[in-house]
Amino acid sequence: AQKITQTQPGMFVQEKEAVTLDCTYDTSDPSYGLFWYKQPSSGEMIFLIYQGSYDQQNATEGRYSLNFQKARKSANLVISASQLGDSAMYFCAMRVAGAQKLVFGQGTRLTINP
Amino acid sequence: GAVVSQHPSRVICKSGTSVKIECRSLDFQATTMFWYRQFPKQSLMLMATSNEGSKATYEQGVEKDKFLINHASLTLSTLTVTSAHPEDSSFYICSAIRTGLYTEAFFGQGTRLTVV
Numbered sequence: 758a759q760k761i762t763q764t765q766p767g768m769f770v771q772e773k774e775a776v777t778l779d780c781t782y783d784t785s786d787p788s789y790g791l792f793w794y795k796q797p798s799s800g801e802m803i804f805l806i807y808q809g810s811y812d813q814q815n816a817t818e819g820r821y822s823l824n825f826q827k828a829r830k831s832a833n834l835v836i837s838a839s840q841l842g843d844s845a846m847y848f849c850a851m852r853v854a855g856a857q858k859l860v861f862g863q864g865t866r867l868t869i870n871p
Numbered sequence: 872g873a874v875v876s877q878h879p880s881r882v883i884c885k886s887g888t889s890v891k892i893e894c895r896s897l898d899f900q901a902t903t904m905f906w907y908r909q910f911p912k913q914s915l916m917l918m919a920t921s922n923e924g925s926k927a928t929y930e931q932g933v934e935k936d937k938f939l940i941n942h943a944s945l946t947l948s949t950l951t952v953t954s955a956h957p958e959d960s961s962f963y964i965c966s967a968i969r970t971g972l973y974t975e976a977f978f979g980q981g982t983r984l985t986v987v
Contacts, residue, residue, distance in 0.1 A: 794978075800962055802915075802978035848914065852976075857903050857968045859976060861914045 759784045761849050761862035768867045770839050777824070778834040778865050780849030788854035791832040793823065796846040796864075805847075808832055836867075844869045873899050875967045877979025884955055884986055892950045892982045894965030900945035901967035905976075906938075909962040918963075921948040955986040 760783040770776040782791065789810045795803040808816045808823045816823040824833040836843055849862040874897040884890050894904055902923045907915040919940050920928040927940035937959075939951040948967075952959050964981040968974060 792976075800909075800964070800981035800983070802964065802966075802981075804976075852974070857970075857974060857976075858905055858917060858920060859966070863914050866912070 759786070759789075759851055759853055759860045761851050761860055763849055763862035763865050765865045766863070768865055770867065770869055772841060772869050772871050773838055775835060775837045776839050776843075776867065778836070778847050778849075778867065780832045780834065780862055782830050782832060782849075782851050784851065784853055786853040790852050790854075791823070791825070792850040792852070792859065793821070793832075793834045794848045794850060795843075796848060798845070802848075806834065839869050841869050841871060843867060873897075873967075873969055873975070873977045875965065875977045875979045877965050877982055879982060880980055881983045882985070884984070886956055886986055887954055889951055889953045890955055890984060892952075892963055892965075892984075894948045894950070894967065894979050896946045896967040896969070896977070899967075899969045901948075901969065902945060903968040904942060904948040905966040905968070906940060906948070906950050907964045907966065909964060909981075911962075915964065918950075952984065955984070957986045960984055960986045 762781045791808045793805040806818045806821045808825045820837045822835045846864045848864045850859040876895045878893045904921040906918045909915050918933045921940045921942040923942045929935045942948040965979040966976045
């Protein structure tokens with residue numbers, strides 16, 4: 758079975774600072790994908806970044822980067838130069854090869870303070 | 872990116888009535904869609920997998936007679952909450968899967984259901 762763990766229920770960060778949201782995962786499948794989603798108060802799920810288990814380099818998308826440490830089974834999201842609009846729930850998710858459903862972590866509520 | 876439209880975004884219904892929520896993939900065909908339920912400040916809980924042309928697969932603990940899922944076409948899945956009660960009040964969100972070179976999940980905007 759696959760499992761995603763996000764141990765930070767809430768994070769508070771000053772605007773313009775960088776923030777790291779933790780995510781650890783557990784799977785016995787060697788082929789999998791890791792995702793991060795942002796969910797603002799409106800409820801929509803916004804895809805941020807993807808990391809494949811065989812990718813050699815850490816994924817980056819603009820201000821988002823994924824610190825992928827395969828041996829430690831962690832896939833932390835790093836947001837650089839945080840903005841007020843980054844305040845939202847953030848979910849880490851995993852999908853194993855051959856499956857289509859995503860398994861989500863508990864989420865982290867990020868609050869950016871001015 | 873691909874668009875998934877979920878309707879309605881909000882609905883209030885009386886206890887005992889049924890409510891239908893639609894999930895449409897607007898610019899791609901989706902053989903598979905997923906329905907999630909989300910309680911306040913909690914994660915998304917997978918309710919069922921909706922497969923076009925076949926019966927939905929429900930997760931353990933989800934009442935299939937209460938949450939009816941129909942996936943009659945490659946672009947539309949519906950979730951009907953039958954005989955709704957206040958405890959069914961929640962945020963429901965669908966996800967449509969686009970397959971090809973990559974398998975991608977696209978989410979609807981979600982539906983906030985309030986049963987009074």
